[in-house]
Amino acid sequence: MNRGILVDEYLQTNIPDVFAAGDCVELRQPNAGRRAIEAIWYTGRMMGETAANNILGAVSGAKSPVRYNPGIWFNSAKFFDIEYQVYGDIRAQLPEDQATLYWEHPGGKKSIRLNYDKASGRILGFNLMGVRYRHEVCDKWIARGTPVEEVLQQLGLANFDPEFYPQHESELVALYNRQTGKSLKLKQKRGLDAVLAFLR
Ligand SMILES: Cc1cc2nc3c(=O)[nH]c(=O)nc-3n(C[C@H](O)[C@H](O)[C@H](O)COP(=O)(O)OP(=O)(O)OC[C@H]3O[C@@H](n4cnc5c(N)ncnc54)[C@H](O)[C@@H]3O)c2cc1C
Missing domain, CATH: 3.30.390.30 (FAD/NAD-linked reductase, C-terminal dimerisation domain)
Incomplete structure (x- = not known):
């Protein structure tokens, strides 16, 4: 942890199979011009979709991981x-x-x-x-x-x-x-x- 729970671009923490999403997240490498912590509900929802996709993919092994991309602010x-x-x-x-x-x-x-x-x-x-x-x-x-x-x-x-x-x-x-x-x-x-x- 730093100010938030540190995650990579797939929203994975440093512990395998443990992900974080939403207000608690601090991105290790945010996109250019974006903040490491963006505690608003739109980003929380997008992170939730990304984390869910990556958790399901990790469980089934069928899907390649999806990068978190919040798009245009x-x-x-x-x-x-x-x-x-x-x-x-x-x-x-x-x-x-x-x-x-x-x-x-x-x-x-x-x-x-x-x-x-x-x-x-x-x-x-x-x-x-x-x-x-x-x-x-x-x-x-x-x-x-x-x-x-x-x-x-x-x-x-x-x-x-x-x-x-x-x-x-x-x-x-x-x-x-x-x-x-x-x-x-x-x-x-x-x-x-x-x-x-x-x-x-
Ligand atoms: C007053 C206010 C106004 C806002 N207005 C806007 C706005 O206009 N637009 C916008 O985009 N965003 C707004 N936000 C921010 C937005 O509400 C948050 O970004 C969003 O709710 C975060 O969602 P989350 O699921 O990450 O966290 P949360 O919604 O905080 O959910 C976390 C949940 O975890 C629960 N919890 C905590 N600890 C534990 C535990 N130990 N065990 C079990 N459960 C636990 C909490 O009770 C809570 O229900 C506002 C926030 C506030 C406070």
Whole structure:
């Protein structure tokens, strides 16, 4: 042990056939940019799947071990009426090589932040307060390194608020246009068919 129970990339401890998963875990070699201890329930669930797979494989001998891969960082929380989501690389202090687009609703209870690479424009992360964006869509944009301008024009794909909630994606596009002098247009409004086609 260190601060947590030390495990390798298969979530195995130093004792054969003993695995650990969840809040108690400290990874010996976390992926680049990730922490050795990530005590949140999404990672706990992914670790549980990995450990279960490797325990069953070890018992039956039939399966090769699976590496723990938490993918692109994400989390969400609901605390009373405050709801937030984060996908990708959103730091407390904006790194020099990143740019940010921040929109806030006049009511002060909703905000959307998009962080992107200054040089290439590729999208790096999303942070949302009081607005829901679809995890799979944001994850795919980040994984592909989609340019922020393409993301903005397709932003309706991400909207995951309940039906009939106000949609603010066009306000983000307008804000970006004001800040950059561009004239982008929102091409994609929310719609399940378009989302499914995008994710296929
Ligand atoms: C207030 C709070 C808010 C949170 N909000 C979020 C959030 O918004 N989003 C998010 O992703 N994560 C959140 N988390 C973190 C998330 O709850 C944990 O990451 C997750 O529950 C960890 O799951 P786990 O199964 O690893 O451990 P746990 O859920 O802690 O389960 C461990 C279990 O082991 C039992 N136990 C302990 N010792 C023994 C023993 N000797 N014998 C038998 N049983 C034992 C405990 O009673 C417990 O039931 C929050 C945590 C807290 C405390």
